[in-house]
Amino acid sequence: MSDFAKTVTVGVTGASGAPYTLGLLKALVAQDVRVWFMISQAARIVFGEETDLKLPPKAADLERFLSETFGARAGQIRVFGEQQWSAPVASGSGAPVPMVVCPCSTGCLSAIATGASNNLLERAADVALKERRPLILVPRETPYSAIHLEHMLSLTRQGAVILPASxxxxxxxxxxxxxxxxxxxxxxxxxNLQQDLVPRWGARHE
Structure with missing residues (x-):
């Protein structure tokens, strides 16, 4: 049994939005949540454009880097490679944990909507859908085409939450x-995690 409060799978793809990823990781670690982390090659390129961070190419090195950057406990952040099919997120028999893709590129959105499962991140999202686990997708694109919107509608009907970076x-x-x-x-x-980043609407009237 894990001694962490909760486990959340975090996937990062090649849309703009690296600061959202960093903010989410910081908040999860602060709440003692264990993070199963996956990042695409395109996302690594975006990180290089949008931040000063130099992400190590190897999963083990990236795991240490993120743990040090966010002050995580030993084992709190696990990094899985794109083809690491032995990872718990690759199967419905793994631990039932929620998943967030932040940011979610429209390419990844398409792959998840059609069940492509070309890599571990896409497979993990497919598992979340088929097992009826929470799946939160954070697209950052503008404008949206009819294809993008149709994929969002399809995923919403399948139980995913589309949470645009708006x-x-x-x-x-x-x-x-x-x-x-x-x-x-x-x-x-x-x-369903507590947050003190932004006051709740109407809180001042309580």
Missing amino acids: PGFYRAPESIQDLVDFVVARILGQL
Whole structure:
């Protein structure tokens, strides 16, 4: 048995949105959540464009890097390779954990909607759907084509949650981090995790 409060699978694909990934990882580690992490090659390229972080190419090295970066406990962050089919997320007989793809590229959206399962990340999402486990997809694209929207509708009907990276402005954000926190807070809410990044709507009237 894990001694962590919860386990969440986090997949990262090649859409813009590396700050959302970092914000989510920071929040999960802070809440003592164990993270099963997967990242695509395209996402690594985006990280290089959007952050100053140099992600190690090997899974074991990336695991150590992320653990040190976010101050994770030993074993709290596990990194799985794209073809690591022995990972628990590859089978419905693995641990029943929720999954977030943040950000989710439209290519990944298509693969999940059609059950392609070309790599471990896509397979993990397919497992989440077939086992009726929470699957939260965070697309970051604009504008959306009819193909994108049809895939989103199909996935919603299959039980996934489409949570676009669309920050709100009613809290008068003062920084980019405030905008990032808004989206991360919505993801945490879907995971039934507490968050203090953004005040709940109507909280001041309670």
